[in-house]
Amino acid sequence: MTSPDLRHHGDVDAAPGLADFAVNVRVPHPPDWLRARLAAALDDLGRYPSRHAEERAREAVARRHGREPDEVLLLNGAAEGFALLPKLRPRRVAIVHPGFTEPEVAFRDAGIPVEHVLLDGDFRLRTVEADVDLTVIGNPTNPTSVLHARNDLKKLPGRLVVDEAFMDAVPGEPESLAHDEDVLVLRSLTKTWGLAGLRAGYFLGDPDTLQRLAHGRPHWPVGSLTLEAITACCEPAALEASHRFAQEAEEHAAYATQQLGDLVVVPPKAPFLLVRAPKGAREALRDKGIAVRRCDTFPGLDDTYLRVAIRPPEEFAVFVDALRVVMEEAQ
Template sequence: MDPEAVESVEQVPHGGVDDPTVLDFSANTNPERPPGVVGVYDAALSVARRYPSDYCEFRTAAAETVDCEPRSVIPTPGGLAAIRLALSVTVRPDDRVLIPAPSFGEYAREVRLQGGDPRHLHHDELLDADPIDYAVVVVCTPNNPTGEAADPDRLREFAARCRETDTVLLVDEAFLDFTELPSLAGEPGVVVARSLTKMYGLPGLRVGFAAATGDLRERLDTARMAWSLGTPAAEVGTHCLEQTEFVEKTKKRVDRERKRMRMSLSRQFDVYPSDAPYLLLDVGRRDVSDVVDAARAEGIAIRDATTFRGLDSHVRVAVKREHENDRLLDALADV
């Protein structure tokens, strides 16, 4: 991290509310969690007097999830920690980094913290860019907040072009497990960042990982903090990654509810197509704050998406369970 950059870099706004009486559609986490999590956590807490091991079981479970070698997996305390770790070993001061827009605001912030120069390009155009002038290119798939996933064939072709120019490709797959698309983990010259926060509904536990091969893998493993996951986080993460039935059930629910919500919301708003557990809405000539306030008056929080670069008339809503989604649809029906 560049000490001189820290003074000029600000925090990035995020969704999520602390009030337990509010139904939160502003953060895109699963409202359900896998069975058995509490028991696994309690059992792990009893052995937390010792330092964590080498995370062998976690690496194996993660590798099976993204179809790579266990050695390629680098445990991190959340997906954002994987992104910071990747940028810390690939970006030098004044390096240019290509990032999508609109997209997750932390990319630009993390690049700046390394002293790098973030350059924005519309996410739809990014895979057509020439990577030669960049130290790193960041791809978010599915993109947040728009929801579209990158075509895997085009993404692999772009990864090949990045290798030709010695440009590292950082792929944020925080929401990819809500799709049927393959991970890019194990592809040479690529760092994949994964989060267990979204699918498994455990944002406060902070579990994730990076995946890379060759020299990239060695640099990530050297630079990562020792004991990067606490024992409870590692044990719960391993348990969650093994819950394939839970994942399939969640994907079916999200797909069904997303289609239903999009059809209903399209009567009033321009709704973006999505492969993710959220929908981006263009509210048109309405004031975004009025839409956010109208939902809040009904005890519901939605995300003001004007904090994303290039969006000025948008809100983002999560896809939750049927009865919760019904409350959102009712709250926005007359806005």
């Protein structure tokens, strides 16, 4: 039986009525041009998702990453990708923690042994020795916001699965392995484009592996609106906008780091940061109307850590002011 704490995510912390610094979605809703694309696709909901729409979406993803269409597996959200991984039937899996917990849930529920590779200090990769045939890691890693170097990732033992759900928030994506044929890369489109409620993601990998992952999925696994969203978000205009968003996010991260100072554990490379605060700070912030992500559900962290979504300076100032009051009260 999987520990229920591993299924805890930021949306649970972000209760209605609270200022949301718990969920990592960049915007509360899709931009107008994307909403228009999705609205125009509503008239097709009376028909089943078409092969043409699926091929169009796969081709858009392939062009975006310089891959072939048969190296793309479209997903009903990146979380579905984690649920498919046990189909690879690894003997034993290493999961780098602190990190997103859904991969561990999937493997443990499938009865596949999991070994933790726990990082500490600055949460950067060091030499990893593990008797495994598959390793899973996030890059940038959730919740530490660390961006690992490509070369360090390639040294991990066994087959490598990299969760790049937040890579499009890094200007230029310098450490991405999306072009590497030997790596299985998972991508999400929901964070940057405000699509968490729609579910849209994809795998990049070799065709044989993707066929194994796809085997046994239900017919029409990805809906028409998701196919349209994937196509739209991989087109040149969207990629240009995504790059601008990443540069803007980098500026917002610099502001957040400057405001919080020594409370920030490592300089953030994703649209969230890991903060060290006194015990009880999360509950105290909640009492003041602020929601942040608890971190004691991540292996390797305890309740003195908080994950905080980075927002524009005028919004982030609300969190900073509330945290200062909580820190003063704690003293």
